[in-house]
Amino acid sequence: xxxxxxxxxxxxxxxxxxxxxxxxxxxxxxxxxxxxxxxxxxxxxxxxxxxxxxxxxxxxxxxxxxxxxxxxxxxxxxxxxxxxxxxxxxxxxxxxxxxxxxxxxxxxxxxxxxxxxxxxxxxxxxxxxxxxxxxxxxxxxxxxxxxxxxxxxxxxxxxxxxxxxxxxxxxxxxxxxxxxxxxxxxxxxxxxxxxxxxxxxxxxxxxxxxxxxxxxxxxxxxxxxxxxxxxxxxxxxxxxxxxxxxxxxxxxxxxxxxxxxxxxxxxxxxxxxxxxxxxxxxxxxxxxxxxxxxxxxxxxxxxxxxxxxxxxxxxxxxxxxxxxxxxxxxxxxxxxxxxxx
Numbered sequence: 001x002x003x004x005x006x007x008x009x010x011x012x013x014x015x016x017x018x019x020x021x022x023x024x025x026x027x028x029x030x031x032x033x034x035x036x037x038x039x040x041x042x043x044x045x046x047x048x049x050x051x052x053x054x055x056x057x058x059x060x061x062x063x064x065x066x067x068x069x070x071x072x073x074x075x076x077x078x079x080x081x082x083x084x085x086x087x088x089x090x091x092x093x094x095x096x097x098x099x100x101x102x103x104x105x106x107x108x109x110x111x112x113x114x115x116x117x118x119x120x121x122x123x124x125x126x127x128x129x130x131x132x133x134x135x136x137x138x139x140x141x142x143x144x145x146x147x148x149x150x151x152x153x154x155x156x157x158x159x160x161x162x163x164x165x166x167x168x169x170x171x172x173x174x175x176x177x178x179x180x181x182x183x184x185x186x187x188x189x190x191x192x193x194x195x196x197x198x199x200x201x202x203x204x205x206x207x208x209x210x211x212x213x214x215x216x217x218x219x220x221x222x223x224x225x226x227x228x229x230x231x232x233x234x235x236x237x238x239x240x241x242x243x244x245x246x247x248x249x250x251x252x253x254x255x256x257x258x259x260x261x262x263x264x265x266x267x268x269x270x271x272x273x274x275x276x277x278x279x280x281x282x283x284x285x286x287x288x289x290x291x292x293x294x295x296x297x298x299x300x301x302x303x304x305x306x307x308x309x310x311x312x313x314x315x316x317x318x319x320x321x322x323x324x325x326x327x328x329x330x331x332x333x334x335x336x337x338x339x340x341x
Contacts, residue, residue, distance in 0.1 A: 002267050006320075009331045015051050016059035016103075020096050024070045025089070031161035034241045035069040035117040037137060037153050037322075040164070040313045042067070042115065044323045051327065061111055061334060062103055064132070066090065068118035083120055091128045110337060113330050117155055119237045133330050139261040140238040147261070149337060151329040154263040154311055154322060156248075157241035164313040170225035170250040173301050179204035180254065180289055181227035183211040183220055184242070187235030190256065190279060194233050197283050205286055207231070224249040228297060229275065229289055231256065243274075244311050252300045254289070256282065264310060264325055266332070273303035 029039030098104045113133035122143045139152035160166045198207035230246035234257035246253040253274040262270045310325045317323040
């Protein structure tokens with residue numbers, strides 16, 4: 001079913017990109033950092049001759065080309081704890097689109113989509129853009145993520161905009177001496193619990209807070225490349241760039257985030273290459289991982305390497321890569337929302 005749907009997308013799909021909107025919030029992709037997914041998608045779609053049409057009447061889908069990262073950087077008033085002006089800015093933009101074109105009102109926005117990776121994107125778009133397809137890194141079912149309409153956008157930490165595939169890969173399973181690894185800032189309520197139970201408690205469990213760069217000591221990336229399992233614990237929100245990082249470094253992801261919807265969940269069998277641990281089971285984390293037979297671990301690690309192709313950004317998009325997978329998820333959700341008359 002996926003293959004047929006994907007092939008139909010390649011043959012048929014046409015997207016119209018609205019030209020309205022001023023930089024830096026619109027039309028300015030951020031290609032580095034933890035919010036880079038929205039920027040890389042924007043850059044690659046804008047450069048696509050295959051999918052983009054200049055004639056909106058030929059379009060199946062309409063793209064709202066804003067960056068949730070630049071919206072926050074440009075308009076958020078530090079320490080104000082208010083997003084009202086950000087939401088208003090998007091509404092003003094949408095009012096321009098609705099005023100100049102007939103396409104939004106034709107479907108109530110159901111054939112429009114946005115791609116946004118910042119944590120605040122769900123709340124910023126859940127009122128005026130609620131009916132359009134929202135590709136969100138913060139894919140939280142408790143925050144209004146809707147199955148069958150919204151898309152879980154992989155959060156990819158791009159360290160080099162010039163070479164997004166730098167350092168890809170990791171050690172073979174036989175050389176992965178660390179059972180489980182985590183390092184990160186203490187965002188949210190979950191990570192302090194993880195450290196309470198596992199920081200400096202067990203030599204097999206390399207669980208840290210923020211890792212300082214110390215010459216002569218293993219780096220964050222080296223730890224991921226040397227671990228069997230990489231702990232992907234939620235921060236302030238359900239999503240974490242560690243999920244894709246683990247796949248990037250060929251480490252089996254251990255996802256601890258109860259309301260997280262994994263990317264491409266309707267295509268990929270996540271339980272065949274990742275471990276899902278309920279938040280309440282953090283005290284049993286080691287025993288859960290040790291209960292997985294070696295044969296099963298090796299099979300999961302092999303599958304991590306196999307699905308890796310679906311999570312990679314390329315300067316020129318390649319078949320089945322992350323750009324095409326995100327676009328397919330949007331296309332797929334639109335096709336299945338259309339009701340025959």
